[in-house]
Amino acid sequence: MAGMISPPAAIAFIGLGKMGVPMAARLIGAGFTLRGWDLAPPARVAASAAGIPLGASAAEACRDAAAVITMLPDGKAVRAALEDPAVVAALTAETLVIDMSSSDPLGTRALHAALAARGIALIDAPVSGGVSRAIDGTLAIMAGGEGAAIDRAEALFAAMGKHIFRCGPPGAGHAMKALNNYVSAAGLVAAIEAVAVGARFGLDAATMVDVLNASTGRNNATEVKLKQHILSGGFGSGFSIGLMAKDLATAGALAEAIGVEAPLAAEMARRWRAAAADLGAAADHTAIARLILPQA
Incomplete structure (x- = not known):
């Protein structure tokens, strides 16, 4: 070679x-x-x-x-x-x-x-x-x-x-990318849901993000997406919801093809597919918050 x-x-x-x-x-x-x-x-x-x-x-x-x-x-x-x-x-x-x-x-x-x-x-x-x-x-x-x-x-x-x-x-690189985006997407949904629950209870959303980032709930979504793209209303991360849904489908299909039970991966694939249908595949992936946070 x-x-x-x-x-x-x-x-x-x-x-x-x-x-x-x-x-x-x-x-x-x-x-x-x-x-x-x-x-x-x-x-x-x-x-x-x-x-x-x-x-x-x-x-x-x-x-x-x-x-x-x-x-x-x-x-x-x-x-x-x-x-x-x-x-x-x-x-x-x-x-x-x-x-x-x-x-x-x-x-x-x-x-x-x-x-x-x-x-x-x-x-x-x-x-x-x-x-x-x-x-x-x-x-x-x-x-x-x-x-x-x-x-x-x-x-x-x-x-x-x-x-x-x-x-x-x-194929290992592509498997890793799909699984990385599965973890990323699941973390984003969890973070948005936490903010939705906290806001309904009366917590300040920005303060929640600060607490998460100083605590064990910290993840990529809390660090670079919640304030920057969701609470700001900008929804401009540069990665589309359609591409995220595609990667989640890949992760779920891989688990099924090799015989690994991954019910959360299957649920994330379903949820992001539905979000892409509701919001349009070209929407920024952070716009999934609009389906979870009433004020987003």
Whole structure:
């Protein structure tokens, strides 16, 4: 297998949404030669305005690239992009494919096997931290795949993330991301429900948050979501309720597929699916508070 991918190597970045653009910009800032692509014309316009060089097509972006990074809505979109005949023709045995999307881990295992049959290495490396940490390059990156393949991506990951975790074999990164978001989503709902109960009893919501953050109830929601995005009424964390519902469905489906009873995960998947239907998939995920807190 080829060695570490270092600047100024050519990198294709497929998927230029809210997360993709700042992640691509970090790679450019680190000295990589980047070509981006997105199926959506408005995304391409926005990416170009942000200084991201674009290929004329996904295949053109991938041609001669040392690595192809995908940052797409789900594993089905990733597979569709990588199975496009023109993209297939552009990939070689020297190309490292890195799926940084939040994909289904079992689907990732199948895609890994399909690419391996063509001599192409795939690692899954989803991220956590949101847009703000994508901008400043401090994302948490959860990598799954063969160690030698992950070794090749170290400089790429270092440009985009602060905490890089080797989670295990193919699909392990995607499993970890889904389970992380399950814990995050459950903690957010618990925190909002606690505030709803306390407010009805007569407690001040802001004081409750302060107490939680000084006590054992502290979690990501109490620290960076309740005051900043919910009590403020801003609902602008940058991560949609539809994507959270998708990740919760992935976590629940994984538990079921491998025979682990996880009733809370199933309930969270149901609840977030219903919230996405009520509020619209594009709503910020913190807007679930509107269904729990009357004043939100």
